[in-house]
Amino acid sequence: MPPVISIVSKKNSGKTTLLEKLIPALCQRGYRVGTIKHDHHGFEIDREGKDTWRHKQAGARTVVISSPRRIAMIKEVDEEVSLDRIVRHYFADMDLVITEGYKKERKPQIEVFRKKAHETPLHSKAAPGTLVAVVSDVPVDLGVPRFDIDDFLSLAAFIEERFLGAHLPP
Amino acid sequence: MPPVISIVSKKNSGKTTLLEKLIPALCQRGYRVGTIKHDHHGFEIDREGKDTWRHKQAGARTVVISSPRRIAMIKEVDEEVSLDRIVRHYFADMDLVITEGYKKERKPQIEVFRKKAHETPLHSKAAPGTLVAVVSDVPVDLGVPRFDIDDFLSLAAFIEERFLGAHLPP
Numbered sequence: 001m002p003p004v005i006s007i008v009s010k011k012n013s014g015k016t017t018l019l020e021k022l023i024p025a026l027c028q029r030g031y032r033v034g035t036i037k038h039d040h041h042g043f044e045i046d047r048e049g050k051d052t053w054r055h056k057q058a059g060a061r062t063v064v065i066s067s068p069r070r071i072a073m074i075k076e077v078d079e080e081v082s083l084d085r086i087v088r089h090y091f092a093d094m095d096l097v098i099t100e101g102y103k104k105e106r107k108p109q110i111e112v113f114r115k116k117a118h119e120t121p122l123h124s125k126a127a128p129g130t131l132v133a134v135v136s137d138v139p140v141d142l143g144v145p146r147f148d149i150d151d152f153l154s155l156a157a158f159i160e161e162r163f164l165g166a167h168l169p170p
Numbered sequence: 171m172p173p174v175i176s177i178v179s180k181k182n183s184g185k186t187t188l189l190e191k192l193i194p195a196l197c198q199r200g201y202r203v204g205t206i207k208h209d210h211h212g213f214e215i216d217r218e219g220k221d222t223w224r225h226k227q228a229g230a231r232t233v234v235i236s237s238p239r240r241i242a243m244i245k246e247v248d249e250e251v252s253l254d255r256i257v258r259h260y261f262a263d264m265d266l267v268i269t270e271g272y273k274k275e276r277k278p279q280i281e282v283f284r285k286k287a288h289e290t291p292l293h294s295k296a297a298p299g300t301l302v303a304v305v306s307d308v309p310v311d312l313g314v315p316r317f318d319i320d321d322f323l324s325l326a327a328f329i330e331e332r333f334l335g336a337h338l339p340p
Contacts, residue, residue, distance in 0.1 A: 016221045023228035034232035035225040043235055045222070045242045046215050051186045051270060055205040058193035062204035064260055065213055068250040072215045073243045073260050080238040089259075090234055090243050100221060 002034070002094045003163040004087055005132075008103040009112040010122050015100050018112050018135060018152065025156035026096065031164060034094035036086055038101030045074060083107070096164060108132045108163070113140060114149065133158060172204070172264045173333040174257055175302075178273040179282040180292050185270050188282050188305060188322065195326035196266065201334060204264035206256055208271030215244060253277070266334060278302045278333070283310060284319065303328060 007015045019035065026033050046053045052074070055063045062075040081089075083105045091097050103109065103122070109129070113121040113136040123131045125143045134142045137149045147155045177185045189205065196203050216223045222244070225233045232245040251259075253275045261267045273279065273292070279299070283291040283306040293301045295313045304312045307319045317325045 016224050020224055020228045023225065023230055027229040032231045033229065035222075035230040035234070037221050037225070037233070037235040039235050039237040042237050042239055043220075043242070045217065045220075045235065047217065050213075050215075051207050052205075052215070054186050054190055055193065055207070055270075058190045059197040059203065060193055060205040061202045062261055062264055063207070064205070064256055065207040065209050065215065066251055066256055067209040067212050069212055069247060071243075071245050071247055071251055071256070072213070073241075075241050075260070077239060077241055081236055081241055086234055086236055086241070090245070091232055094232055100225075 001087055002091055002097050004083070004097045004099065004107045005159065005163060006099040006102045006105065006107045006109045007112060008101065008109045008122060009114075010118045013112045013114045013117045014149075015112050018149070019098065019100060021152040022098070022156060022159075025152050026159065029156065029160060031095040031160075032093065034091045034097045036083070036091075036097060036099040036102070038099065096159070106130050110135060110155075111142070112136070112149075113138075132162065171257055172261055172267050174253070174267045174269065174277045175329065175333060176269040176272045176275065176277045176279045177282060178271065178279045178292060179284075180288045183282045183284045183287045184319075185282050188319070189268065189270060191322040192268070192326060192329075195322050196329065199326065199330060201265040201330075202263065204261045204267045206253070206261075206267060206269040206272070208269065266329070276300050280305060280325075281312070282306070282319075283308075302332065 064073045110133045115138040234243045280303045285308040
């Protein structure tokens with residue numbers, strides 16, 4: 001099983017924006033990165049009118065489309081699949097899995113805190129829980145390493161050292 | 171492993187249109203039906219601007235989105251995943267898998283033949299191969315049961331009896 005890290009925050013703090021910078025930085029280091037987005041409400045994926053979309057509309061419970069370069073699946077489920085099961089089943093060939101959300105799952109968490117978006121962070125220094133780092137636009141002490149919101153290269157190096165067994169040069 | 175049937179035809183003979191009628195007929199009989207679309211060229215799925223789309227654009231090799239009712243995955247692969255592996259990995263919880271395409275995979279095949287679209291069918295009576303039925307808009311003898319293109323209920327009953335172990339009333 002690859003290591004799993006969760007990017008968490010209060011609402012609209014820019015988790016996806018951070019991921020858009022962090023993922024390429026990790027890819028450039030040669031790691032195969034997978035991501036999991038937690039959706040509470042129900043999502044739409046696929047494009048109206050496509051064959052797979054038509055299969056699904058007709059009642060197929062699981063739809064897969066497979067090509068030489070890519071495979072995709074949409075599956076109806078009776079209950080939410082646990083994070084561990086998702087990682088085991090879909091991410092065995094990855095080096096690292098980053099989740100967007102899943103703050104209740106107690107994986108090592110990196111909080112994104114933007115003072116512009118919220119007054120206080122999700123985590124507190126008194127109860128850091130599984131927090132391993134904070135990424136913020138202002139200085140904040142949560143008792144864990146802090147990275148500036150734009151310093152995703154240092155964050156990538158931190159993740160590499162901490163979760164991917166790499167050793168930084170002295 | 172659930173049974174697998176392939177819907178095959180020459181180009182643009184209405185495989186998806188048939189599936190749109192066949193799938194609900196099988197669902198109404200209480201079966202969990204999954205489908206696999208074979209894509210030769212490369213497909214796009216997901217919607218521009220969505221978080222999952224942004225993860226993929228950033229370089230994530232595998233992206234999953236999970237909600238209480240549905241889970242979806244998009245994965246880059248180095249080589250095409252075999253049909254058997256797809257079925258084993260993604261369809262273990264289905265009663266029946268229907269593929270659209272995969273005519274080279276030698277699963278039991280149902281050919282869709284529309285005289286309006288092509289002069290001759292894909293299969294011939296002399297070399298039926300794995301053909302188990304033909305669905306057509308004109309009478310055609312391929313040495314296997316033939317169903318009219320609009321008689322998807324009889325086709326569903328045939329599939330049920332032949333592949334799902336059901337016994338039709340005498």
